[in-house]
Amino acid sequence: MSLGHACVDVYQGAVAALVPFFVSERAYTYAAASGLVLAASLLSSVVQPLFGALTDRWAMPWLLPVSALLGGAGVAMSGVSGSYALTLAVVAVSGMGVAAYHPEAARVARHASRGSHTAMGSFSLGGNLGFATAPPLVAAVIATGGLGATPLLVVPALVGAALCAAALRALEAPGAPKVSDAAPDANEAGGRDDWASFARLSGAVVCRSIVFVGLSTFISLYARQRTGGGEVSGTAALFVLYLGGAVGTVAGGRLATRYRRITVVRWSYALTVLAVAGVVLVPGPSLYAFVALTSAGLYVPFSLHVTLGQDYLPRRMGTAGGVTLGLTVSIGGLAAPFVGAVADAASLQTALAPLIALPALGWVLLRTLREPEPPALPAPPPPADREAPPEARPPTGPADEPVPGGETRRQPW
Template identity: 70%
Template structure:
């Protein structure tokens, strides 16, 4: 239920960008105005997440899960009903606040429900990845049929997600949860390691956002195909992320997380280089390897951050899921500027260094002490309290 609810929320992370073509077509927004709406949602969400994380470190707020899900959907659902640009901007910001409020608390609750299992956390993260990838299809199906006036239908995932969380709240037994967000203090906070981890996540975000933005433009030139070739490459990039998220949890249950993340970043270096320099259809293979390599660390970095800051797991989740991700969005225009000044291949070649830098940072990290995963037989006897 947590994974499905995560999908229902992250639909709205992808929905804002998916609405841009319709806003431009129906309201004659300039590209700058349309990108301002995307920025209002994404940047506000990324910056606000650590603040919500700090709040959940002091108080357990699992009721935020259904409430923030509804808030995230409400902003998008109402955005098509007004011609006012400032109001549309404000509604996008409301959705961003809902998403920001959701992620730190959901990461904490998911860690409790997972009982320390990295595989379980991988499935939780997979839900968000699938929701994000489904957003363009959902928006196109709704808005293309009847225009922006049908955006209230986009509230349906939020309604479904909020209902899914009601039995989750009952299972948690929230009334017995202590102050401090229920954090399990397994040691002292390792701020230095957390800072290095956060920087590695930021570098990862730069390469993924850069490829997501430009791979659909780059691949047709490398393969001799048309627009469909670029769209197919973008789809491979997203689908590989779903595979990598689940794979990362399974690998970390066999080996330690730091070792798995190091190896995945090394794979990513070679894979990104393949996208940039190898011509022909094999670029799709490199796109898949890149996505898997970048998403194997996804959920593992969240739990590592929580274990580096065992007394502030909400803050840890907020930074790794929110603030560091905004680094990729901020770097996007810089990559575009380099491409305008030189070539797109030159701009994308810079991205090869990003997973290499993440690997170097992980070379300085050690596996922290974390919660012991529950054995299967314990799951039948011990309720999640």
């Protein structure tokens, strides 16, 4: 599941990684380039809660390999046509595939992990590694033949679909928790849904999302300006932003086992305020250190958002997973065109400056939240007895030995 998540989230990172190449090869403005991010995010934002609601009612594990293929196909076709409208359309299809994947994947991963914060951190880590892989992968593909080589980007989707199918087969094996039975009817699930707390958590997730998408869309171009480097410096900045998330996600799962999740999430948002300020205001090579710090601050609460949301909505885990895991990225794309428009009118630094305030707003929303009680998960099935009971075994000796009293005694061999 973690490796399949990595393959799917390559396509969330790939859209932002393609932006500088669309700017250089097709002379897109900042607003036009950020429109591609909007196209991937808008449809995703609309359909993701729908898929979450569906997975609350019915288990749909088949969505995992199908959505992986859909996400890859859209990005693979993005550079084939010179038409801006067609490029928007195929990127939107990719966004829909990614949207369909996350609610069901979060449900299946939580079921397989039996509520373990560390295991869910590993699942989220897979997605973060997919993000981190996107910039060098896109740069390598574009280097072979420009934007016309984007069909090569379908390869991770093929691998991801195969991995998802293998994971589902393993979960349906004898003795494994049946993933097809993991979506109980909402009226029969235990616990109460705390929509007020979930709404505040979702507000913080939106703040985090706008910061992340705003930086991932423009950090490559911004790093070139602030460091005076070329394409390599921009790709390196985006790679650091994504790769630092791997460290942050692992740290988040570990910290949550020692401290309360809410405490860890609050401190992460507070750290992100200072880190984003450094990215926007500090020039030169030290920019990369603040990018790494920002990445850690944004990603430490990443998997914790998912488990908190599912514990606030124990009867709607699909919806909770779709909002906290999928919309974490997609909803921020709705603000990307506004950031691009300000950058066109003024400068990238002016456009990115408001991002400093958003983690602070997220911290305010989280300040009064309480740690929820985790829902009761089904107990693991008892191990299958691999050996037949003694009375069912055939005789292994030549014959049973009669003993006084009319009884028989099994020969020791």
